[in-house]
Amino acid sequence: MLIAQDLVKLFPGVRALDGASLRIEPGSVHALLGENGAGKSTLIKILTGVYRPDGGTLSVGGVEVHLDSPQAASRAGVGVVHQERNLVPEFSIGENIVLQRLPAKGGLLDRAAIRAEAKRCLDLLDLDLDPDRRVRGLPVSQLQLIEVAKALSMDSSVLLLDEPTTASTPSEVERLFEVIRKLRDNGTAVLFVSHKLEEVYELCDTVTVLRDGVSVLESTPLADLAKQDLISAMVGRAHSAVDLPARPAVTAEPVLELSAVSTAAGHRDISLSLRPGEILGLYGLVGAGRSELAKAVLGLSAITAGELRVRGKAVNIKDVRDALRGHRIGYVPEDRKEEGLFLDQPVTKNIAVAVWDRLRTRIGGVSAKSERALAETYVERLGIRLSSTDKLVGELSGGNQQKVSLAKWLAAETEILIIDEPTVGIDVRTKAAFHELIWQLATDGLAVLLITSDLVEMVTLADRIVVMRDFHVCGEVVNDHEYEPTSHRVMGLIHQDAE
Amino acid sequence: MITLDARLRSNETTLAVVAVVGYTALVVTSGGSLLSGSAIETFFAYLAVPVLIGLAQLVALAVGQMNLSVGALGGFVACAGGVAMAQHGVPVWLAVPGALALGAFVGVLNGLLVVLTRINGFIVTLATMTILTGLQYELVGTTTVSDYSPVLRDLGRAAIFHIPVVFLVALAAAVVLAVFLRRAVPGRHLLASGGNPLAARLSGISNNRSIVVAHALSGLLIGVAAVVTLASAPGVNQSIGGDWLLASFAAPIIGGVALSGGAVSVSGTVLAAVIIRLVDVARAQFSLNPSWVNFVVGAVVLGTVVLTHRRGAA
Amino acid sequence: MTLQVLRRSLADQRTGLVLLLVLLVVVFGSLIPTFFDDRFVVFPLLRDVATLTVVGLAQLAVLSIGHLNIAVGRMAAFGAMFMGLAYEQWHLPLYAGLVIGVAAGAAIGALTGLIITSSGVNSFVVTLAMDFALLGFVSLVYSELTTSAAFTTKPAGMQELRTFSLADVCVGPVCGTSAIPQLAIFAVLAMLAVGYLYSRARTGREMLMVGSNAVAAELSGIPVDRRIVGAHALSGGLAALAGFMLAVTSGSFTATIGSEFMLPSFLGPVLGGTLLTGGAVSIIGTFLGTSLTQVIRQGLTMLGASVQSLSISLGIILLAALSLDRVRQVISERKAVRR
Amino acid sequence: SDAGQSAAGPDKKDVSSVKVAFVPGGPHPYFQPWKAAADQVKADFKVGGTVFDETSQWDQAKQNSALNSLASQGYNAMGIFGVSPTDINSTFTDLKAKGITVASLGSCPAGDKDEADFCLSTDVGEAAYKAAKTAIEAMNGTGKLVHLTGNNVDANTQRRIAGVQKAVDETGGKVSILTTIPDIDKDLQTAQKAVADLLSAQGNQIQGIVTTAYNPAVAAAAGVKSAGLPIKVVAIDDDATILAGIKDGSVAATIAQNPTGQAYVGGWALAQLATGACTMATPGTTVDSGSFVITKTNVDTYDTERKAKTTQLTEQFKSSVLKCS
Ligand SMILES: Nc1ncnc2c1ncn2[C@@H]1O[C@H](COP(=O)(O)OP(=O)(O)OP(=O)(O)O)[C@@H](O)[C@H]1O
Numbered sequence A: 001m002l003i004a005q006d007l008v009k010l011f012p013g014v015r016a017l018d019g020a021s022l023r024i025e026p027g028s029v030h031a032l033l034g035e036n037g038a039g040k041s042t043l044i045k046i047l048t049g050v051y052r053p054d055g056g057t058l059s060v061g062g063v064e065v066h067l068d069s070p071q072a073a074s075r076a077g078v079g080v081v082h083q084e085r086n087l088v089p090e091f092s093i094g095e096n097i098v099l100q101r102l103p104a105k106g107g108l109l110d111r112a113a114i115r116a117e118a119k120r121c122l123d124l125l126d127l128d129l130d131p132d133r134r135v136r137g138l139p140v141s142q143l144q145l146i147e148v149a150k151a152l153s154m155d156s157s158v159l160l161l162d163e164p165t166t167a168s169t170p171s172e173v174e175r176l177f178e179v180i181r182k183l184r185d186n187g188t189a190v191l192f193v194s195h196k197l198e199e200v201y202e203l204c205d206t207v208t209v210l211r212d213g214v215s216v217l218e219s220t221p222l223a224d225l226a227k228q229d230l231i232s233a234m235v236g237r238a239h240s241a242v243d244l245p246a247r248p249a250v251t252a253e254p255v256l257e258l259s260a261v262s263t264a265a266g267h268r269d270i271s272l273s274l275r276p277g278e279i280l281g282l283y284g285l286v287g288a289g290r291s292e293l294a295k296a297v298l299g300l301s302a303i304t305a306g307e308l309r310v311r312g313k314a315v316n317i318k319d320v321r322d323a324l325r326g327h328r329i330g331y332v333p334e335d336r337k338e339e340g341l342f343l344d345q346p347v348t349k350n351i352a353v354a355v356w357d358r359l360r361t362r363i364g365g366v367s368a369k370s371e372r373a374l375a376e377t378y379v380e381r382l383g384i385r386l387s388s389t390d391k392l393v394g395e396l397s398g399g400n401q402q403k404v405s406l407a408k409w410l411a412a413e414t415e416i417l418i419i420d421e422p423t424v425g426i427d428v429r430t431k432a433a434f435h436e437l438i439w440q441l442a443t444d445g446l447a448v449l450l451i452t453s454d455l456v457e458m459v460t461l462a463d464r465i466v467v468m469r470d471f472h473v474c475g476e477v478v479n480d481h482e483y484e485p486t487s488h489r490v491m492g493l494i495h496q497d498a499e
Numbered sequence B: 001m002i003t004l005d006a007r008l009r010s011n012e013t014t015l016a017v018v019a020v021v022g023y024t025a026l027v028v029t030s031g032g033s034l035l036s037g038s039a040i041e042t043f044f045a046y047l048a049v050p051v052l053i054g055l056a057q058l059v060a061l062a063v064g065q066m067n068l069s070v071g072a073l074g075g076f077v078a079c080a081g082g083v084a085m086a087q088h089g090v091p092v093w094l095a096v097p098g099a100l101a102l103g104a105f106v107g108v109l110n111g112l113l114v115v116l117t118r119i120n121g122f123i124v125t126l127a128t129m130t131i132l133t134g135l136q137y138e139l140v141g142t143t144t145v146s147d148y149s150p151v152l153r154d155l156g157r158a159a160i161f162h163i164p165v166v167f168l169v170a171l172a173a174a175v176v177l178a179v180f181l182r183r184a185v186p187g188r189h190l191l192a193s194g195g196n197p198l199a200a201r202l203s204g205i206s207n208n209r210s211i212v213v214a215h216a217l218s219g220l221l222i223g224v225a226a227v228v229t230l231a232s233a234p235g236v237n238q239s240i241g242g243d244w245l246l247a248s249f250a251a252p253i254i255g256g257v258a259l260s261g262g263a264v265s266v267s268g269t270v271l272a273a274v275i276i277r278l279v280d281v282a283r284a285q286f287s288l289n290p291s292w293v294n295f296v297v298g299a300v301v302l303g304t305v306v307l308t309h310r311r312g313a314a
Numbered sequence C: 001m002t003l004q005v006l007r008r009s010l011a012d013q014r015t016g017l018v019l020l021l022v023l024l025v026v027v028f029g030s031l032i033p034t035f036f037d038d039r040f041v042v043f044p045l046l047r048d049v050a051t052l053t054v055v056g057l058a059q060l061a062v063l064s065i066g067h068l069n070i071a072v073g074r075m076a077a078f079g080a081m082f083m084g085l086a087y088e089q090w091h092l093p094l095y096a097g098l099v100i101g102v103a104a105g106a107a108i109g110a111l112t113g114l115i116i117t118s119s120g121v122n123s124f125v126v127t128l129a130m131d132f133a134l135l136g137f138v139s140l141v142y143s144e145l146t147t148s149a150a151f152t153t154k155p156a157g158m159q160e161l162r163t164f165s166l167a168d169v170c171v172g173p174v175c176g177t178s179a180i181p182q183l184a185i186f187a188v189l190a191m192l193a194v195g196y197l198y199s200r201a202r203t204g205r206e207m208l209m210v211g212s213n214a215v216a217a218e219l220s221g222i223p224v225d226r227r228i229v230g231a232h233a234l235s236g237g238l239a240a241l242a243g244f245m246l247a248v249t250s251g252s253f254t255a256t257i258g259s260e261f262m263l264p265s266f267l268g269p270v271l272g273g274t275l276l277t278g279g280a281v282s283i284i285g286t287f288l289g290t291s292l293t294q295v296i297r298q299g300l301t302m303l304g305a306s307v308q309s310l311s312i313s314l315g316i317i318l319l320a321a322l323s324l325d326r327v328r329q330v331i332s333e334r335k336a337v338r339r
Numbered sequence D: 001s002d003a004g005q006s007a008a009g010p011d012k013k014d015v016s017s018v019k020v021a022f023v024p025g026g027p028h029p030y031f032q033p034w035k036a037a038a039d040q041v042k043a044d045f046k047v048g049g050t051v052f053d054e055t056s057q058w059d060q061a062k063q064n065s066a067l068n069s070l071a072s073q074g075y076n077a078m079g080i081f082g083v084s085p086t087d088i089n090s091t092f093t094d095l096k097a098k099g100i101t102v103a104s105l106g107s108c109p110a111g112d113k114d115e116a117d118f119c120l121s122t123d124v125g126e127a128a129y130k131a132a133k134t135a136i137e138a139m140n141g142t143g144k145l146v147h148l149t150g151n152n153v154d155a156n157t158q159r160r161i162a163g164v165q166k167a168v169d170e171t172g173g174k175v176s177i178l179t180t181i182p183d184i185d186k187d188l189q190t191a192q193k194a195v196a197d198l199l200s201a202q203g204n205q206i207q208g209i210v211t212t213a214y215n216p217a218v219a220a221a222a223g224v225k226s227a228g229l230p231i232k233v234v235a236i237d238d239d240a241t242i243l244a245g246i247k248d249g250s251v252a253a254t255i256a257q258n259p260t261g262q263a264y265v266g267g268w269a270l271a272q273l274a275t276g277a278c279t280m281a282t283p284g285t286t287v288d289s290g291s292f293v294i295t296k297t298n299v300d301t302y303d304t305e306r307k308a309k310t311t312q313l314t315e316q317f318k319s320s321v322l323k324c325s
């Protein structure tokens, strides 16, 4: 149905695609896998006319096509959800959904038609949103689903989904999968990109794996492949997830304690404590107030009651600078593009920004040489893929960007590190490397507060798991690193609270 | 959570309240003379150009562009129209559409330059501003051209129930523009390009076209402002348009238009122009030294900015 | 290695500016026999370039954080007013007055920054309002304190600063050239200081990061509000310095100092590659951009251009220069890809 | 005139070696007669060349740059209308230090000192006084007067305000100034708006308007006419628009100045000084170039009076201002 043959795409200094081929059949869900920076998003952008290939051919329904604009792609029946959010903030949900084909009557917008069409697409996803509501201010998970609705509105015969589930709750994911299956059964060809192999096995029929821009596995039935085969195809060598050894029990005095803390953001009566060398997990469904709590600890929203103690002393943290300098607390934010990175700045500055004081020469200026050396250390340590540390962070792939965001805080050498959703959109190998890294950092004495919505990750890493719901703590689980029982207890806490 | 929409709306309400309170205060202190027909006429007659140039800037801001050539283009078009009629005998029915077309044409050039060279619109319009200023001087030198179409000039002074025709023209332009931006497909495309250019592109909207359309509309509105000037000014000379630039920004920005594009308020812009006009009237009424007026206006705006926008939970 | 240097310099906007500048100087020099006359052409030209480079730096300071300073000219007038006061009313020596004026400029800049950070309102709006307030305030002070709307007292050394060149600076028997005005030293010092700030000093680098992404800066422990206030204070201080240089050049401290600063304040930095969106500045570029516009103006004036053809040609050359730059960029991108 | 022939002698340069530049403050109708006068100077006095350069655009820095460019091109005598009256002395000093003969034309430097060789200009205070007097006369000596003028922070504006004040003071309270509106000369629409607002707020209290700047004059004439109020407008200069206003009655009178005389006589005197044929009797002397009240009665003939003044100016220079060998 849709056939891509030997696609090549060059960016300044990078061969993003170097002979990628792929064949998507109607009535099936095709997985596109690969490490960060393998070229998945680039391939999708070529299939949707955003980029023009520097080589290779495309055909839809047996006819060779040249998709030189997004319109051309949608005319050819290709619909897409890109990895980055692409909504117009000041427009209504409805208008965003039908933006590609705004219905008009007598030269003016047909609002009723917009509302009806938007409602239809939202209903498909079981989303109860008012089509007239403005998009600005909606939470990320809903934005992602609105993008899916937008893709559905095109009734395309080929649907490309680039990591559509990174921000979704399990139930939202389930709902999305049902819709995808229904589309598949109606003959739509679906391409699905994800780093979560469980999802891939649950949903997909065939698979293509990209490595460094080349298809190393092309349109192969998924049923024939074991998880291990996929992973080794992606990483190019046999890869076994290291089982992280158990870590010694921590007995040191807590370095960070919250007792009965309420915040201006709406938290009520939150108590928890974190010791050096410990990984404390903070679990909850999206919107439970975990990121907000981290920001309250950093002084970004006021603590209205209760006490925050650092190393035993009650403190009043003013801002991130105070947290970093006065208390050695760091925070790796979840939204790397908006909060973590300086996209138009080079990797060096992004990594060194918090430690310029340390890199000063005798006469007082920041030394570019030691800055570069520092950056190179962490580029190597985290395996960040780039041609030069002078490269702008915005030109890196999503996973590598996330690594830069973490590198900044590792470079800052804090004693307490809050890490928020560290592996969203990160490939398996990098993810394992991240886990190992975090584990090692904790073993070396760092106190880690880990916020993640990935329960597997939580069970892999955390020593204890504090469960949050609606801006308060509903319980704590000691992690025995067995997925089944621990996850049951965590979910149990969430649900018990709901009743 | 307050959405931007609600904030815009509340901004418009505030502006409306300020305008009404200000006007009432001036009426009371003038002993009611501001309610006389001729006073009302004067009030609105000089509102037409500020509204039009504010709207011209608004359209450019809508796509995230700036148009620094508003004043220079307005002056150039007005002088071109005046010279064409007075010195080359071009009839008014030809000169007026010609002036509008000239404005739109230069607007299109601005847009094309931005799109083709990919130079920041700020710089492109800065350059065209310089060029147009030169052209305007080339046209009229240091003279004031005033002996053109009596029909047009009568129209410039005409009023219906003491509402000047030129103001009605500006108001009509505002209404058409509001409908265009709210309801017409090209208008929505323009705002989408301003609000999120990448999203617009991925949805098949040509940002380049949006930019050209926005500049063309901006030029067209300036053309209307130039025609209004031709009709109502005592004549046109090299100084016409000299004070349009800052005024064109002041109205939309006070009116709540985002500099970054995508969020506009036509009614806010019109209301802001009214408020700025009230300051002029107050100055005349109380014989204020313009230095004091400038100082007080600046200080009051700064004061309100600090008091009303205290960055709290936002 | 050399290839890489070559490629990098080809991709640099400033290379284009230098080439264009050299080209224009050669063209004007061959068309106008007196173009290199150091007393009447080069000296005054460099004096203007020096002043306007400082004006450009004043705008660059706020562009670095992604802000604008519409009041740059009026801040110059404000600072210059204090210098005039210092000389005429307080009878202070030249450099004491300079320090007071620059401090006053920095203070009004800092106040602007504080208003922006405490209100969260766009810098365009705040500096526009500040422009109005200062326009009124400065006029009021001048009409209150002077009869001819200017402070005309010249402290010792001011006249010399106006006319002296490097020829008056001698190290032993070796003297400098008479083409370079002493006033240019202020611009060089300002460029060095600002250059050091943005490339080496933590404060300046943090300003750039604020310009690049203010939220990320806040979350990286950068005191964003303080950096914003700092950038505006720097802008005000540099504007005041430019006001001083203009007053020295023209002869007295008047309320209209700086009223022509707005356009050049943007032209220099932007032609030189400073982004309007923040996060990247070029100090040398600002100097080159300013030189380019002044050389064009000078050359055209000497070729006998009339008022109108002067503006028309200036606009067209600007557009052409920038379009050429765009072409060069496209070519260097292509080269990089086809490697 | 045969004045040019007087330049001859061993230590004196030939008059053809003198090139005279006329540099106004910026583009303005007032200076347009300088252009023709410059050509006349070249033709009549056989100087090496004349030029009219209005590229200053009302910016002292740009004017200085234009002056330096002209100097580099060999112009060794300059008649200058300084943009900034308080700064122009510095410019004069610079030019004189470089051996250039300088006249301040059309406006004198602020303060008591004039660094130029001489200043030949309208006495702006005197002209404003005359204008106010004319307005008061037209108002039949009683009522309220409004003064519209240009840039408030300009020494000349202050002189004009003082001139108007003097005329009003002389009425012993019969006439008072209702308001003085400065800063409305930048552009025509600002002036128009200010006039309209003034008339609409206080129009029925005003008997006379005196304007001492160009755009307010054009705006006031049109504004009063369209408002149909019995206000007497006295304007400035003799631009075609204003003369038309006098003819149709919307302008009661205007005060013409003598730009032609300034440039013509000034150009001649500059040439004499530059060749060394003459020196200043008192360096830095100020000479009034004259101002003339134009009303409906003399609108067609005032130029004769002005030409007479120009002839008289030449005589005055020959007899007392210059000292010729
Ligand atoms: N606009 C661009 N300019 C320059 N390089 C780019 C650009 N877009 C992508 N690249 C580079 O192309 C390569 C492929 O990137 P791509 O985004 O396709 O990876 P991906 O497989 O989607 O990774 P991820 O899983 O992290 O999203 C990367 O090396 C990236 O740095």
Ligand SMILES: Nc1ncnc2c1ncn2[C@@H]1O[C@H](COP(=O)(O)OP(=O)(O)OP(=O)(O)O)[C@@H](O)[C@H]1O
Binding pocket: A137, A138, A139, A284, A285, A286, A287, A288, A289, A290, A291, A292, A293, A334, A451, A453
């Ligand atoms: N349904 C919702 N509608 C609007 N805003 C929401 C909603 N859910 C959450 N938010 C916003 O999200 C923020 C709280 O979520 P926060 O990001 O702290 O939670 P979290 O548990 O960290 O979730 P996540 O896993 O997404 O980070 C608040 O700012 C809240 O206003």
Ligand SMILES: [Mg+2]
Binding pocket: A040, A041, A042, A083, A162, A398
């Ligand atoms: Mg991707």
Ligand SMILES: [Mg+2]
Binding pocket: A290, A291, A292, A334, A420
């Ligand atoms: Mg979160």
